Amino acid sequence: MSWIRPYMIGLMVMAAWSMGSAADLFNPYLIPSPLKVCSTTWKLVMNGALIGHMSVSFYRVIIGFAITVGLAFPMGLLVGLNKASRSIWEAPLNFVRHIPPLATTPILILWFGIGEAAKLTVIVLAAFFPVFLNTVSGVANCDPKLIEVGKVLGYRPLDRLVRIILPAAFPSILVGLRLGIGYSWRALVGAELLAAAAGLGYMIIEAEQISRPDIVLVGIFTIGLLGLLIDVLFERMSNRLMPWYGGDETYVQG
């Protein structure tokens, strides 16, 4: 019966919700019944609205995350390999790190308008640090004893980077990517709540304005489920890419 454990909490919440709605315990305007939410989901799927919003959000995350990795990974390498550059970047990056990405949305909208650029920037701001910091720590914490093995065997600096430092940093880098994609997903929906013409965040805020709590709930569930799905896929991929790595260890940073 252990397979049921991951679903237990969810099933209990569903049961309580269904019974409460059936017994008229909840104000349907505040908590619409599960049946209502299901039928709304069905309608939104059939008329293509849900898929449309989903793919818009998804597309933004993919592009934004790709930009993030393109920036954070090389910078992480540079800073991780070079102690001097660490002291140059540390203070300014710590400054930026403490600003919640959403707090920058108003000024980003002012600069870029409500187009894609503002939202992509929010994603990059949200996902940059977990990817960057985990790359830095993975590279900087590579066991110097392993690097010595490379030196003795005649590995040049580039060989050592590719065949020792990067593989050693790989688990940490993957943790960073996994955190980063989760952060960017969250930040994106936030940005869409503030300014967008499509996307799951937009769908939720629009539903609020036309008083449709059932659509709001559909949006929330979809976001949660997609986030979960991305994370599970990432974990599967990590396990496949790192057969030497013992399963559940996660050192979280960022």
Added chain:
Amino acid sequence: MEGMRPMSRVEVSDLHKTYVLRGREFDALCGVNFSLEDSSFVTVVGKSGCGKTTLLRIICGLEQITRGSFRFIPNPGAEARPPRVSIVFQEPRLMPWLTVEQNLAFSLFKEADRTRLTQTVQSYLELLGLKDFRDAYPSQISGGMAQRVSLGRTLCFDPDIILMDEPFGALDAFTRRHLQREIVNLFLSQGKTILFVTHDVDEAIFLGQRVLVMDQGRLVKEVAVDLSYPRDPLSRECYALREEIMSFFFAS
């Protein structure tokens, strides 16, 4: 793997190494002199901190010399390329992301000929009894097995001179004795030059043709072990040699 060996000896003269630790100078080596003949097996024994590890790290190029020199002197008529030097560290230092087999191949990264690479790796997997563990990761094998993989990696590099830095120090007595015998067999069959550092006097006598005793950064004594391999560590001769070496440490 034979044939092209450069046949040279190592000449270490007046070797000094000074570290600076928190602004204070510390002499790890103060004037070490010895020579390492081609195809000889020499052990260095001493207490921890006597400078024996530093000596090895200098010879394999991981440390700079403060003063003095060490040179490779080709034998008359031999090819003059510098010999290949490699080291077996105290810890196995295997790459955790590579299997046993891939860890052996790690030292053959310059080998473009795939078949030759596989052949070399296969032969050492077999020689060291690692065949059944070829696909295991370092985290899945025992300490003794890991040290054997580390030795295999060094052998795959095909060094002319093998340095060993207390390679069996962390192993249990049974595994250690077993690996000591294997090292002797390897020395007898492959004829490489071995410089083996240990803090274990018995080990030094069991393995070396010469035992160099080191103390506080100096070589203080040299003992020739004129016994044929394999040796009996319980024999009268070994006992006498042990007494001779031990007397130095207890006299001072």
